[in-house]
Amino acid sequence: MTVANRSTIFNKKREAQKSELQEDYVEMIAHLIAQKGEARASDLADAFGVSSAAVNGAIARLKKDGLVHSAPYRSVFLTKEGEVLAKRCTARHKLVVDFLLQLGVSRENAEQDAEGLEHYLSDESLARLQDFINK
Numbered sequence: 001m002t003v004a005n006r007s008t009i010f011n012k013k014r015e016a017q018k019s020e021l022q023e024d025y026v027e028m029i030a031h032l033i034a035q036k037g038e039a040r041a042s043d044l045a046d047a048f049g050v051s052s053a054a055v056n057g058a059i060a061r062l063k064k065d066g067l068v069h070s071a072p073y074r075s076v077f078l079t080k081e082g083e084v085l086a087k088r089c090t091a092r093h094k095l096v097v098d099f100l101l102q103l104g105v106s107r108e109n110a111e112q113d114a115e116g117l118e119h120y121l122s123d124e125s126l127a128r129l130q131d132f133i134n135k
Contacts, residue, residue: 030086
């Protein structure tokens with residue numbers, strides 16, 4: 001593998017790392033809204049095991065990216081773009097979990113492992129996982 005190829009790989013990994021937090025937040029916001037009818041900052045802090053300040057910073061970035069809207073002391077809601085991303089992330093997570101379950105991984109480990117893998121797999125790899133599951 002050439003240095004240029006390795007550079008491309010590392011750049012893709014860094015891009016995935018940047019979007020990982022964003023994807024985790026919109027996925028959790030969608031989950032909380034489906035479960036509770038709203039996603040409060042305190043619910044997000046509890047879900048991620050982080051401080052309110054960390055959640056507020058993440059929400060500010062999500063607002064800037066056009067993925068959520070909220071007002072001070074109010075719940076957080078997804079924009080249309082945020083909803084699309086959340087659905088894509090949820091589907092990707094489910095696909096990776098289903099694949100790992102088919103390999104014989106326990107549900108607990110499949111859920112935990114999928115949480116990392118889902119952000120780094122290419123569309124091609126995800127398509128091959130789907131093909132494997134469909135066989």
